[in-house]
Amino acid sequence: MYDMKYPGRRTLKARFKHGVREFVTYAMSRDVVKREGGIRCPCIKCSCVLIIKSPEDVIDHLENVGFMDDYYVWRHHGEQEPKNTNVRFMVDTHASSSGVRAECENFGHMEDMVGDALGVNLSYERGDEEEIIPNEKALKFYSMMEEVNKPLFEGSSDSKLSMCVRLLAAKSNWNVPEDCLEFFSKMMLDASPVKDNLPKSYYDAKSLVSKLGLEVKKIDCCVQGCMLFYDNEFGTNDGALEECKFCNAPRYQVCNSDVHRTQKKVSVKSMFYLSIIPRLQRLFASMQTASQMTWHYYNKTNSNVMRHPSDGLAWKHFDAMHRDFAEDPRNVRLGLCSDGFTPYIQASASPYSCWPVIVTPYNLPPEMCMTKPYMFLSCIIPGPSNPTDGIDVYLQPLIYDLKRLWIGELMYDIARKENFTMRAALMWTINDFPAYGMLSGWSTHGKLACPHCMKHTKSFYLKEGGKSSWFDCHRRFLPENHQFRRKKNLFKLNTIETDGPPPKITSYEVFDRVSGLQRFPDVGKRTRYVGYGESHNWTKRSIFWDLPYWKDNLLRHNLDVMHIEKNFGDNILHTVMNVSGKTKDNEKARLDLPLHCNRPEMELQRLPNGKYLKPKAVFALTSDEAKSVCMWLKELRMPDGYSSNLARMDELVKMDQNIPIILCKLEQIFPPGFFDSMEHLAVHLAYEAMLGGPVQYRWMYPFERFMGDSKRTVKNKARVEGSICASYLHRETSHFCSHYFNNLMLTPKSTRNEVIDECERSPWTLSVFRLSGRPSGAEGEYFMNDAEMRSARVHVMINCTEVGPYLQYFQGLNVGDIFANFPEWFKDQVKNVVPTPQIFHLRGLADGPRKLVKEWHTYFVNGYKFHTQSWTMGKKTMNSGVYVKGISAVDYCY
Secondary structure, eight states: OOOOBOTTOOSBOHHHHHHHHHHHHHHHTSHHHHHHTSEEOOBTTTTTOSEESOHHHHHHHHHHHOBOTTOOSOGGGTOOOOSSSHHHHHHHHHHHTHHHHHHHHHHHHHHHHHHHHTTOEEEEETTEEEEEOOHHHHHHHHHHHHHHTSBSSTTOSOBHHHHHHHHHHHHHHHOOOHHHHHHHHHHHHHHOSOOTTSOSSHHHHHHHHGGGSOOOEEEEEOTTSSOEEOBOTTSOBOTTOSBOTTTOOBSBOOOOTTOOSOOOOOBSSEEEEOOHHHHHHHHHHSHHHHGGGGHHHHTOOOSSBOOSGGGSHHHHHHHHHOHHHHHSTTSEEEEEEEOOBOSSOOSSSSOOOBEEEEEEESSSOTTTTTSGGGOEEEEEEOOSSOOGGGHHHHHHHHHHHHHHHHHOEEEEETTTTEEEEEOEEEEEEEOOHHHHHHHHSBOOOSTTOOTTTGGGOOOEEETTTTEEEOTTOSGGGSOTTOGGGGOSSSSSTTOOOOOOOOOOOOHHHHHHHHTTSOOHHHHSSOOOOTTBTTTBOBOOOOGGGGSTTGGGOSOOEEOOHHHHHHHHHHHHHHHHTTOTTTOSSSHHHHHHHHHHOOOGGGSOEEOTTSOEEOOOOTTOOOHHHHHHHHHHHHHOOOOTTOOOOOOBHHHHHHHHHHHHHHHHHHHTTSOGGGOOHHHHHGGGHHHHHHHHOOGGGSSSHHHHHHHHHHHHTOOOTTSHHHHHHHHHHHHHHHHHHHTTOGGGOSSOOOOTTOOOOOSOOOTTSOGGGOSOEEEESOOEEEEOOHHHHHHHHHHHHHTOGGGHHHHHHHHHHTOSOHHHHHHHHHHHHHHSSOOOHHHHHHHHHHTOOOSEEEEOSEEEETTEEEEOHHHHTTOSSOOBOOEEOOSSSSOEEO
16 A cells, blocks of 8 residues: 555556545445544545545545555554554564665655756656657766766765755855865865765856756847847848847957967857746656746636736736637746846946846746745846847847747646647736836836826926926826816816826737837837827837737736835825925925915025025924834834735726825825826826736845845856846756755745645535644643633634524524523534534534643734734734624624
């Protein structure tokens, strides 16, 4: 029953499958199973604790993870313990051979890892071996397998490859310097009596493990960013050029003529490109991720709750437009992010700017989606300056890969054990507002900056402020009969609002408008079109329009909620606090005020000496008021992970209606100079959430953390992009290896407040006990007093759905108080009814809790973290206190 697989292979042995079905057949015939309403699953995870009703589910558990240890006698399923010692002998033998078995399993995992990494699929069926290895991969595969199957010494469960993987995992996990790893490798050699199979140096370990990694290409670029020197199958043949075809800048550095030897040509500027295709292929090559790539399809919900981008209107619209793409749930939806950062601080006036481009798949479940291991670095746009509209030049290899993926690439799905043609589509981009203009082709500067309103905006230019203002641009979003529309003196001077909101421009209309524009890679420079800044803000035709499906995306570019909420909040705080240099209520704003508003109390007053007096605004805080606000913020403690629940579609509709009202109220208080593009963009956020789904999949927070990690990995300031790329490849390879070895995890597992429940419960489990939870901290014991016993007993009962009908019937009888009389009355009721599996559970509930209970200072349940009151003292967050609504007019808070 423990002989599941052939050593180093994945397929189950036929006799193990047959034995599992014999066990289930035997268990179903026993009285104990019939009495409990299901089979106690004896797999490693369930350990005969959970009762499962479906025999097929028990079979799946056993075939996936195997039987629990030392379960030779099926004592939980009606089998009696034998009195002879044969069983004891079998157990002892099993225990003594566990080390050998662990060693075999370890090497088996390594073989699986090498096969998955190199794309070599070994099929084992009924013990027969069929190897299908492409010729070009054969040599590399057998070379790696030789390293895998060579133990460090006799009896060791580690090989040279596993030790090298561990060494590089230390670098990717903790950003250990290479000199430190070199010291570790020398130390292992000095301390080990067997030195033949250990890595001789860090370079030796890196060279071996790099064979498991994915390739990276280095593409030469024009020093001015006009073009790339490379070829592809879509008609680009610039790989042989030695100077830019637009600006004639040389491709290579000038060689030293005094050196009389052959010199390697060194490019002036180059870009690292990491193809997305093999990285998507690896997702389907690993058992850890292949089955998760269809989560979005098999976890659909018909409720009004939005949990995932698949619940948004954009995803559903794309499925309707491309039904052939939507038919296979393994087809991948992608998001793209690009943003610049300064990798190091320098004294010069123009800091070095580096632009990574990151692609992430959305097929994965929420706990995996948008996490660092599944954020793929696609390319690194080299500095030292911002690429502006020329970013399309560097995106060309990625766009061509996306074209190939739309046609389809042959992949092997290890979860289903079959080859299939995988397709992928880019859904949208995620970026801050300046990068929005670079990627979309619609400039985000000037009075036409809003990409939703476009030419229908009502923004205007402030003469004294020298900038555009979106003051009084939000009454048009209000209902037609709203009172704010008729106010002449509260908004723009002597103006009422009769217009409706600007029309929503469809993607097909946008496509028609940009079809006549030029792509940046075709001309190598920015083109200024007639009417720019007056009737439109187009600067180019974005390279994303080359994708054949791009016009079918309802939401092509996301407004970044992270930057909008930060800038909006900062502007309000700085203005009401009157922070010098940052307040929007400055002298220039007051000079513009009489031209657009009727607020004489806020206008600048000319003094006899020719200077101006700035009256104090009604919204400005005094020094003491500002200090009290700061003190309140300092002492404020919120629950861990606190946020509002806005996941329901009806909440988004309300938000879409309320945001214009809030902005209009702010317009009655703040001057026109306060309302720049950031304040205006908030009016479109709810609409984008309806299209794209939850905001945590479409904002910059996870990408900013990714770039922060990349910034910390820069060791060579002369080769910034090379440092980032090398560190990413190490991290990518280590994470792939961690699927096979738990001690090589890329980062420590952190589930925050989430609880992962991998085992299903009996269908008769009471509702109050179905919520998955996990304790944290040291376990203790506590004796409850009589008052605590009564309180715990009653509150568990009244919060149990199955007890609800009994409680309603008891209240209708008017035979006594619920706290004093209901527990014993309920116990008599369930004692005298016909026993069923649910009644057995209710009888156990009626008996009440034990006096001796276990206690922890922290408990996670239903996505929340709770602390005891003593444990939460002195912490920055407040997680103590459970509010329980009572059954009488009094509410109880604990």
